[in-house]
Amino acid sequence: MPEAMILTDVDARGIATVTLNRPDVHNALSGDLIAGLRAIFDDFAARDDLKALILTGRGKSFSAGADLNWMRRAAGFSHEENVADAKVTAGMFNALNTLPMPTIAKVQGSAFAGGLGLVACCDIAVAAEDAMFAVTEARLGLVAAVISPYLVAAIGPGAARRYFQTAECFDAAEAKRIGLLHEAVRADALDGTVDGILREMLKNSPPALRAYKTLIRECAGPVSEATRNDTADRIAGIRATAEAQEGIAAFFEKRKPAWAIQQEGSGR
Amino acid sequence: MSEPVVLCATDSRGVATVTLNRPEVNNAYNADVIDSLIATAGTLAADDAVRLVVLRGNGRHFQAGADLKWLQEVSTQSPKHNVEVSRHTTDAVRGLNEFPKPTMALVHGGCFGGGTGIVAACDIVIAAEEAIFSITEARWGVMAGPIFPQLNARIGEQNARRYALTCERFGAKRAHEIGLVHAVCPEGGLDQAAAPIIDAILQCGPAALRENKRLITDIAGLGVSDPLAEQLAQQHAAKRQTEEADEGLRSFIEKRNPVWYPGTGA
Numbered sequence: 001m002p003e004a005m006i007l008t009d010v011d012a013r014g015i016a017t018v019t020l021n022r023p024d025v026h027n028a029l030s031g032d033l034i035a036g037l038r039a040i041f042d043d044f045a046a047r048d049d050l051k052a053l054i055l056t057g058r059g060k061s062f063s064a065g066a067d068l069n070w071m072r073r074a075a076g077f078s079h080e081e082n083v084a085d086a087k088v089t090a091g092m093f094n095a096l097n098t099l100p101m102p103t104i105a106k107v108q109g110s111a112f113a114g115g116l117g118l119v120a121c122c123d124i125a126v127a128a129e130d131a132m133f134a135v136t137e138a139r140l141g142l143v144a145a146v147i148s149p150y151l152v153a154a155i156g157p158g159a160a161r162r163y164f165q166t167a168e169c170f171d172a173a174e175a176k177r178i179g180l181l182h183e184a185v186r187a188d189a190l191d192g193t194v195d196g197i198l199r200e201m202l203k204n205s206p207p208a209l210r211a212y213k214t215l216i217r218e219c220a221g222p223v224s225e226a227t228r229n230d231t232a233d234r235i236a237g238i239r240a241t242a243e244a245q246e247g248i249a250a251f252f253e254k255r256k257p258a259w260a261i262q263q264e265g266s267g268r
Numbered sequence: 269m270s271e272p273v274v275l276c277a278t279d280s281r282g283v284a285t286v287t288l289n290r291p292e293v294n295n296a297y298n299a300d301v302i303d304s305l306i307a308t309a310g311t312l313a314a315d316d317a318v319r320l321v322v323l324r325g326n327g328r329h330f331q332a333g334a335d336l337k338w339l340q341e342v343s344t345q346s347p348k349h350n351v352e353v354s355r356h357t358t359d360a361v362r363g364l365n366e367f368p369k370p371t372m373a374l375v376h377g378g379c380f381g382g383g384t385g386i387v388a389a390c391d392i393v394i395a396a397e398e399a400i401f402s403i404t405e406a407r408w409g410v411m412a413g414p415i416f417p418q419l420n421a422r423i424g425e426q427n428a429r430r431y432a433l434t435c436e437r438f439g440a441k442r443a444h445e446i447g448l449v450h451a452v453c454p455e456g457g458l459d460q461a462a463a464p465i466i467d468a469i470l471q472c473g474p475a476a477l478r479e480n481k482r483l484i485t486d487i488a489g490l491g492v493s494d495p496l497a498e499q500l501a502q503q504h505a506a507k508r509q510t511e512e513a514d515e516g517l518r519s520f521i522e523k524r525n526p527v528w529y530p531g532t533g534a
Contacts, residue, residue, distance in 0.1 A: 141473030143480045148487045157488035158422045158447045161391040164480045165370045166468040227487070234483060243475045260471045 006036045007058070014051040015198060016044055023059025028067035029114045031085070034092045041095040051206055052198060053099060055122055056106040062127075065113025065136060072248050074239050082240060086232035089114075090146040094228055097121040097150055098217070100210050102201055106194050108187070112136045116180070117147025120154040123213070125180060126194050128187040129172045133180065139167040141247030141257065145235035149223040154180050274304035275326070276312070282319035283466055284312050291327025296335035297382055299353065302360045309363050320370040320469050322462065323390060325377070333381020333404055340517040343508045350505035357382070358414035358501045362492050365389035365418050366485060368478050370469050374458040375440075375449065380404045384448070385415020388422040391481070393449040394461050395440040401448065407435040409516025409526065413504035417492045423448050 007019040018040055020027035027033075044050055057063055074082055096103065096118065105119045107127035113136045119125045135151070137144040144151065144164055152160045159178040163170065172184035185193045201209070238244055243259070250257035275287040286308055288295035295301075312318045325331050342353050364371065364386065373390040381404040387393050395401075403419065405412040412419070412432055420428045427446040431438065443449045453461035469477070485491050492500075507513055512528075519526035 138472035138476040138480050141476045143476055143483055145483060148483055152484065152488045156424070156447065157484060157490055158450070160484050160488060161481075162450050162465075164484055165391055165472065165477055166465055167472050168465065168468045231483070231487075234479060238476060238479050241475065243473045247473050247476070256471075257473065259473055 005030075005033050006040060008040055010050065013198075013202060014049050016050050016053045018044075018053065018055050020055075020057040020063055023057075023061075025067065026061035026064035026110075027057045027059065027115070028064050029089075030067035030070045031088075033067070034089055038088070038092040038095055041092070041099060044101075045095070045099055050101050051209075052102045052104065052201060054104050054106050054194065054198075055096070055118060056108055059109065061109040061115070062105075062107045062111040062131065063115030063118060064110070065115045068140070068248055068251055071142070071239060072245075072252070074236075075245050077240070079236065079240070082236035083233060086146060086236040087229065089235075090228040090232045093117055093121050093146055093150060094223065097223065098213075100213055101206075102209055102213070104194055104197065106190060107131050107181070108190060113144060114147060117144075117150055119180060120147065120150040124182050124197060126183040126185065126190065126197070127172045127175065127181050128190050129184045130187060131172050131175075131184075132169050133172070133175045134167055134169045135163045136167050138165060139247070140251055141238070141241070141244035143234055143238050145231040145238075146228070148231055149227055151180075153220060272304065273298075273301045274308055276308050278312075278315070278318055281470060282317050283322060283470075284315075284318045284320070285322045285324065286312075288323075288325045288331055290335075291325075293335055294329040294332035294378060295325045295327065295383075296332045296338075297357075298335040298338040299356070301335075302356050305360050306356075306363055309360075309367055313368055318369065319474055320372065320466065321367065322372045322374060322466070323386065324374045324458070327377075329377035330373075330375040330379045330399070331383030331386060332378055333383050334410075336408060336517055336520045339410070339508065340514075340521060343513060343517065347505065347509060350509055351501060354414065354501040354504040354508075355498075357504070358492075358497050361385050361389050361414050361418060362497060366491060368481065369474075370477060370481070372462060372465065374462055375399045376455070376458060381412065382415060385412070385418055387448060388415065388418040392465060394451045394453055394458055394465075395443055395449040396455045396458055397440050397452050398455045399440040399443070399449075400437050401439075401443050402435055402437040403432045404435050406432065407516070408520055409507075409510070409512040409514075411504060411507045413500040413507075416500065417496065418490075421488065421490055 005022050007021050009017045103122040105122035105125040107119055110132040111119050112134050116133060135144050155178045175181045176184045183193055247257045273290050275289045278284040312321055371390040372392040373387045375395040376399055378400050379387060380402045384401055384403050403412055423446045440452045444452050516526050
């Protein structure tokens, strides 16, 4: 039997740990993985005994974002199928963002694109200081659509305008400076740091913490269903375009996409 | 014939460089600069060969804000004319803020008043470490209306409340801390600092970038509505025609303190 692509564990304190377990593909978010996460989040949302949830990844990367094999297949979908599929993804991020208990992203490795979206949907984010981050979508001719409400809320419009449009890699120190991370620590201190935060949190009243989740969301401006549908429409619209298909094809063929060729020799 | 107040050149990669070119007045803007910026933005937006726009200032400073001598002349004209001037200013900043391709400002020297608005309306801002910023309008008895939505979005309410109400000067490091600039580089190092970022943008799909930019504008609520723009223009124009603004602008021209300044009390 193949190993599960998501591992879950609940300890005696009521701390749930959800571990992305596709290390061979950098925990890329395939349709199956997204559906699996959604089912787990829905299941955990219904449990009153859970005090907190930790989201982490196994292997070198936290998550490299969308599985491009899966994204490539979307070219063959009808527009309606594309929209329906994007809404499933949007629903998973929403389920994580609205979990009733405190959530901590324990970012043990790099997070790109949709992987960044997972981090932004958690209440607290702690990363290993050698983790790298990037909003890579535009490099492939895509947009960071369904994760944008969470990411813009985390890093603010100023940083979004830079990193969405350059797709540059940035390090954990910069991720902390722009508000994506609360802490960036040595890899060997990651477990201890997260545990320290949990120990403080467990001193607090669980119903108070659950009340805060709703309160903070309401004060910060909740992500409406209309926004989730709108962002799903945007990614569905662009991923079937010739430019996006060229970008994804170039990725698989390990070459530069057509739009980047003209500047060869002038840069790197 | 005099030199154009805004220069524009596009390289073979599609990187357009727009240079503010009134170095004799520290690139202060007047009607001519505003008209040229709006026209240039229109041309560059429509040109498919243009992938991104870099904005910079010629001479010792990036941009000193409004040309206060011009502003003082405008203030003596009809209210109708004053509203038209303020609408035009508002449109220029809005147009830059919602320009459909990535925009980058490279800041050296002084960046004051409207200059801070230009910077806040660009997607990416790099400042040389000697650069100095200030939201100067209130010092001259006028207001920063047309640039305020962009400034507030960029530096947040907490910093807007301080810097628009004190008109304090702050350096590049502080500008980085409050989010007005994305990166700080050594003096003279703007081109070197910009190169890898420009290269990163050129690796991205042009159509994807257009969609990305529209997405950020919508999700972060960065667009300025027509009614808000009109309100800002009306307030901006009306404040310019008050006695206080008259005194403030005169104090600048006459190089003296305005009457409301009691001194440090020391």
